[in-house]
Amino acid sequence: MSFQIIFVALVLLFMLCALMRECLRPGLILFTAVVMLLCAGIINPEEALKGFSNKGMITVALLYLVSEGVRKSGILERIMFRVLPKKDVTVTRANLRFFPIVSLISAFFNNTPVVVIFAPMIKNWARKMKLPPTKFLIPLSYATVIGGICTLIGTTTNLVLHGMLLQEHKDEVKAVANGAAEGILMKFGIDGMHMFELSKVGVIIALVGLVYLIFFSRYLLPDSRKAEDEAEEMTVVPPGAVRHEVMLGNRFPGIGKTLREFDFYRRYGGHVRAISRGGAIVEGDYTQVRMTHDDTLLIDAPEDFYDTWKDSRVFWMINRVGDYEPPMGSKKRFFALALLIMMIIGATVGELPIVTDHFKFIKLDMFFFACVTSVIMAWTRMFSPKKYTKFFSWDVLITIACAFAISTAMTKSGFADFIASYIIALTDNVGQSRWGIYVILAALFLITNIFTELITNNAAAALAFPLALSVAEKLGANPMPFVVCICFAASSAFSTPIGYQTNLIVQGVGGYKFTDFVKVGLPMNIIVFLLSVFLIPLVYGM
Numbered sequence: 001m002s003f004q005i006i007f008v009a010l011v012l013l014f015m016l017c018a019l020m021r022e023c024l025r026p027g028l029i030l031f032t033a034v035v036m037l038l039c040a041g042i043i044n045p046e047e048a049l050k051g052f053s054n055k056g057m058i059t060v061a062l063l064y065l066v067s068e069g070v071r072k073s074g075i076l077e078r079i080m081f082r083v084l085p086k087k088d089v090t091v092t093r094a095n096l097r098f099f100p101i102v103s104l105i106s107a108f109f110n111n112t113p114v115v116v117i118f119a120p121m122i123k124n125w126a127r128k129m130k131l132p133p134t135k136f137l138i139p140l141s142y143a144t145v146i147g148g149i150c151t152l153i154g155t156t157t158n159l160v161l162h163g164m165l166l167q168e169h170k171d172e173v174k175a176v177a178n179g180a181a182e183g184i185l186m187k188f189g190i191d192g193m194h195m196f197e198l199s200k201v202g203v204i205i206a207l208v209g210l211v212y213l214i215f216f217s218r219y220l221l222p223d224s225r226k227a228e229d230e231a232e233e234m235t236v237v238p239p240g241a242v243r244h245e246v247m248l249g250n251r252f253p254g255i256g257k258t259l260r261e262f263d264f265y266r267r268y269g270g271h272v273r274a275i276s277r278g279g280a281i282v283e284g285d286y287t288q289v290r291m292t293h294d295d296t297l298l299i300d301a302p303e304d305f306y307d308t309w310k311d312s313r314v315f316w317m318i319n320r321v322g323d324y325e326p327p328m329g330s331k332k333r334f335f336a337l338a339l340l341i342m343m344i345i346g347a348t349v350g351e352l353p354i355v356t357d358h359f360k361f362i363k364l365d366m367f368f369f370a371c372v373t374s375v376i377m378a379w380t381r382m383f384s385p386k387k388y389t390k391f392f393s394w395d396v397l398i399t400i401a402c403a404f405a406i407s408t409a410m411t412k413s414g415f416a417d418f419i420a421s422y423i424i425a426l427t428d429n430v431g432q433s434r435w436g437i438y439v440i441l442a443a444l445f446l447i448t449n450i451f452t453e454l455i456t457n458n459a460a461a462a463l464a465f466p467l468a469l470s471v472a473e474k475l476g477a478n479p480m481p482f483v484v485c486i487c488f489a490a491s492s493a494f495s496t497p498i499g500y501q502t503n504l505i506v507q508g509v510g511g512y513k514f515t516d517f518v519k520v521g522l523p524m525n526i527i528v529f530l531l532s533v534f535l536i537p538l539v540y541g542m
Contacts, residue, residue, distance in 0.1 A: 004042055004413035011036050012415075012463065015406075019455040025250065026456045027398030034405045042409045051404030055367050056163015060156050061397055062370035066343065067110045068391040069374075069382035073336035076105065076117050084121070089129045091136075095214040098122075099139060103147030103206055107154045108344055111144035115502040119509045120245070120319030132223045137510035138520050139213040139221075141502040142494055146209040146528075149491050150202035152195045152366060153344075157457050157490045159366075160400050161483055162193045164465050167404060184473045190480055195348040195366065197480075198487055201535045205488065205528055212527060220519045222512075241300040244270065246309075247316040247508045250293045250395065259287040268309065270301030276511060296508035313390055317505060336382055343369040396458065403462030410466040420470035423447075437542050440475075441485050441533045444468060448489035449525065453499045461490040481540040485532055492528040494521030 015033045019026060037043050051057060070076065083098045106114050119137055126133040148154030152162060169191040172183030185191065248255070254262035264272050275282040275289055276296040282289050294316070299305075306320050343366075349355055350364025362368070378385045410416045423443045444464065451460035464486045472479035493499025497507040497517050506512065536542070 001418070002414060004040075005415045005418055007040050008037070008042065008409055008413040008415040011409075012406075015459075016451075016455060019459065025395050026459060027395040027402065030399050030402035030406065030459060034402045037405065037409045042413055043405055047408045047412075048405045050167065050408075051401035054163045054401070054404055055166055056159050056161075057397060057400045057404075059163070059367045059370050060159050060400060061392055062367075062374045063110060063153060063159075064392050065374040065377065065383060065388060066340070066370060067113050069377035070109065070336045070340055071113050071117060072383055073333045075333045075337050076109075076114065077121065078333060079105070080118055080121055084125050085129075089131065091131060091218045092215060094129075094131070094136070095139065095218075099143045099210055099213055102140060102143045103150075103210060106144040106147030107150045107206075108340065109154075111148045111155060112501050112505070114144050115141055115505050116317045119506055120317065123319070123509055134222050134510050134512065134516075135218050137506040138503075138512060138516060139217050141500070141506045142213055142217075142521070142524055143210065144502055145491055145494070145500060146202075146206040146524075149488055150196075150199050150206055152193055152197065153347075154198075155457075155491055156396060156400070157461050158193070158198060158487050160403065160458050160461050161465060161487055161490075163400075164404065164407060164462070165190060165483065166192045168469065184469060184479055188478045188480070190478075192365075193480075193483075194351045195344070198484060200539045201484065201532065202488070204535060205531045208527055208531060209524060212523060216523075217520050220523075222516060241271075242303050242305070242320055243273075244299050244301055244305060245317075245319040245509065246297050246299060247318075247505060248291060248293055248295050248297065249313055249316045251313045252291070252293065252315065254291050255293055256290055258290055262291070264297075264299070268299075268301070268305070270299035270305055272297050272299050274298040276508065280511065280513075294504050294508060317509070319509070332380070332382060335380070336377075339373050339376060339382075343373045346372075399456060399458050400462075403458060407462050407466050410463070411469070416466035416470040417474070419467055420474055423467065423471055424474055437537050438533055440471060441482070441536060442529075444471065444482060444485050445489040445529055445532055448486050449492055449529070452490045452493045453496050457490045457493055457500060461486055464490065477542065478540065481536045481542050484540070485536055488528055488532045492525055494524040494528075496521070 011033050014036075015029055018024065018029045018032075023029065024032075034043070034048050038045065038048050079101065080098065083101050085094055085097055102114065102118065118140060122136050122140060123133040126136055145155070149158070152158050165185065168183075169185045172186050176182055176186065253267075254264065259272055264270060272286075274297070275286045275291070276298065277289075277292070306318055309315060310318055346364065346369040347366040350359075350368070355364060377383060378388065383391060423440055426439050426443055444467065447467070448460050448464040451463055465483070468482035468486050469479055471477075472482050491500075493503065495518055497503040497512070497514060503517060507517075
């Protein structure tokens with residue numbers, strides 16, 4: 001084993017431990033890993049920086065602007081308000097009404113803002129209907145995730161892997177021009193994923209997952225949570241104030257401080273009545289508890305608090321308790337919807353051979369239409385053009401950009417080939433039978449899925465991508481099925497609240513315990529695992 005393989009392994013171990021212990025934000029941890037690899041000479045400055053100019057990463061950034069424009073239009077609130085039943089409601093009937101709609105929306109829209117918008121609406125609606133909100137919020141998060149795996153733009157993970165395919169294809173073309181042999185992607189004519197590449201298997205996974213969420217998840221979810229009941233019964237709201245629930249974001253300046261040290265009222269005009277953490281109200285003197293990101297505060301504040309801070313990245317989510325009806329009369333609602341539809345149809349049709357043959361001078365892909373849509377939204381004031389940088393999740397973008405450099409290091413050092421050899425060796429016991437490919441896919445899925453439950457989904461996809469390419473190259477097989485497997489595995493973070501941001505959001509809103517995610521999420525993990533491993537070879541003809 002060479003020095004480079006050992007060094008890369010140690011850097012990856014350091015990175016995994018730091019991510020699990022949350023020593024720093026994920027983007028900074030991955031950037032630290034890149035600097036370590038740069039100092040060791042495993043990657044050069046060009047390779048360290050190439051992720052920052054990658055088309056997939058820039059597309060993710062542009063879709064943040066598109067998501068903000070659609071969110072501010074109010075069209076999502078209007079859809080959910082129409083879908084939520086108003087009478088003769090049971091948990092199953094309500095699930096049948098809105099979870100398929102939620103999954104459909106999430107297939108074409110970033111799932112985090114979907115949950116941020118829908119979670120407080122569903123919670124307040126459930127209270128009004130005398131139904132336990134805890135029966136709906138975890139399934140809401142899961143419904144957005146399984147909807148997101150169906151299309152290229154449904155989740156950032158898919159776009160990250162798309163960008164990695166584009167970069168790898170570009171590197172192979174450059175290598176061939178310098179006299180190298182044809183690479184595995186060029187051999188199979190792969191230069192990325194089209195809009196509905198993942199739909200071939202993703203739609204079946206989504207349908208089976210929805211059946212589980214609609215008809216069975218209710219039996220595994222609690223009827224109520226102590227945090228919910230205490231929040232409802234807590235002190236009477238003073239005159240002139242409105243009760244709000246706010247989830248603290250990473251930019252909240254009071255992180256690591258107590259309420260005695262941080263004057264919340266002076267900064268935001270609200271009185272904190274309670275702190276909820278990990279599904280339970282903090283007992284005792286909560287003013288001496290050090291606040292962490294993803295804590296949920298129950299506050300009494302003036303009515304304009306929501307309008308003042310709703311677009312701030314200081315808070316992940318703000319919910320006016322008892323208020324769930326969406327804003328009315330937005331003139332730009334349908335214009336935002338039309339732009340979104342134009343972007344989706346344009347990116348899909350633009351990849352058809354008849355279109356590419358007639359438009360050889362320009363590539364009509366998702367990047368192109370995301371650029372056009374975001375610029376139109378900026379000039380039509382769909383989002384504030386003066387504050388557009390606020391809408392980017394910079395840590396996610398830095399994480400994605402650094403992931404490209406780490407993936408390159410895994411390939412250059414030989415680490416990816418080393419691990420791929422062990423994965424392929426798993427098939428020795430089954431010989432060259434048809435079961436060998438299932439064993440390899442299962443191993444790739446489990447490695448990726450374990451990573452995504454412990455760290456971030458984008459980092460997990462970055463670590464697994466070079467393994468998938470190395471396995472495909474050693475087998476001489478089409479790499480696309482292995483990349484698709486990683487897409488599903490990296491998004492299937494159902495068993496813990498830390499695996500996916502939407503899980504953390506609903507944990508704060510619904511007051512769930514860690515064990516609630518295990519009970520409901522583990523069957524979801526098994527469903528996605530089995531369907532992925534057994535359907536991918538059938539659909540892709542492996």
